Amino acid sequence: MTDRVPILKIGDVLLVSIQVDLEDQMVMDLQEDLSQRIVDTGAHGVVIDISALEIVDSFVGRMLATIAAISRVLGAETVVVGMRPAVAMTLVELGLSLGGVRTALNLEQGIGALRRTRDQGPVGR
Amino acid sequence: MTSGVGPVEESAAEEAPIVANADVVKARQMVRALAQQARLSLVDQTKLVTAASELARNTLTYGGGGHMRMSIVSRGGKTGVRVAFRDEGPGIPDLDLALTDGWSSGRGMGLGLSGARRLADEFELVSEPGKGTHVVVVKWAR
Numbered sequence: 001m002t003d004r005v006p007i008l009k010i011g012d013v014l015l016v017s018i019q020v021d022l023e024d025q026m027v028m029d030l031q032e033d034l035s036q037r038i039v040d041t042g043a044h045g046v047v048i049d050i051s052a053l054e055i056v057d058s059f060v061g062r063m064l065a066t067i068a069a070i071s072r073v074l075g076a077e078t079v080v081v082g083m084r085p086a087v088a089m090t091l092v093e094l095g096l097s098l099g100g101v102r103t104a105l106n107l108e109q110g111i112g113a114l115r116r117t118r119d120q121g122p123v124g125r
Numbered sequence: 126m127t128s129g130v131g132p133v134e135e136s137a138a139e140e141a142p143i144v145a146n147a148d149v150v151k152a153r154q155m156v157r158a159l160a161q162q163a164r165l166s167l168v169d170q171t172k173l174v175t176a177a178s179e180l181a182r183n184t185l186t187y188g189g190g191g192h193m194r195m196s197i198v199s200r201g202g203k204t205g206v207r208v209a210f211r212d213e214g215p216g217i218p219d220l221d222l223a224l225t226d227g228w229s230s231g232r233g234m235g236l237g238l239s240g241a242r243r244l245a246d247e248f249e250l251v252s253e254p255g256k257g258t259h260v261v262v263v264k265w266a267r
Contacts, residue, residue, distance in 0.1 A: 057178040058236040086171040094240040
């Protein structure tokens with residue numbers, strides 16, 4: 001039995017704030033839970049706050065990319081916010097640049113980016 | 126054992142089993158604490174912990190479990206952290222191939238070994254089919 005990452009709804013945005021060192025099973029559960037919540041709520045955006053994460057390894061990096069891809073298919077844009085500078089430097093050296101994932105410096109900018117996307121209509125569709 | 130000049134002195138050695146997902150998390154926390162003790166910079170701590178996370182997961186996923194041994198090392202006035210993972214799993218038949226970016230035997234992204242090697246200052250990999258795998262990373266304080 002592992003803990004689950006809470007998913008909060010604020011307007012039409014789902015907020016995932018990762019506050020603990022993630023076990024692999026929690027990462028898998030989060031993918032499933034979030035996909036279901038997007039469908040249940042019709043959310044247009046997902047913000048994943050990783051400011052508390054001290055490291056992002058290839059497993060978590062892949063999870064972020066997968067979540068962004070799944071969300072897009074379900075009609076929601078994902079923005080990853082709050083990555084620490086040391087984490088960013090390590091991720092790039094590891095070989096993961098998160099090319100398909102939108103990022104913003106903090107929660108406020110992330111929500112702002114989603115709002116602009118929504119107001120302009122989805123990009124590329 | 127380790128390449129470089131002069132003998133290596135070792136202290137604060139600790140061992141931990143890697144047999145479940147929770148052990149990967151615990152290994153990360155242990156390596157973080159030791160890296161702080163050895164006064165690695167925040168970026169170097171992050172790189173070492175990330176490398177250890179990749180290797181711990183490999184030990185669990187591909188090696189069928191094993192153990193980690195970590196210590197503070199010093200050589201010629203430098204201080205660093207050495208982290209070693211050992212398993213008795215099936216081993217790696219082609220080491221060069223396993224160290225290629227993007228190559229994966231199936232489940233990962235193929236960045237575990239090659240990424241860990243890039244993140245560490247020293248990297249050593251010994252593996253033989255049927256005899257398990259032993260992989261060592263060292264990160265020196267600057």
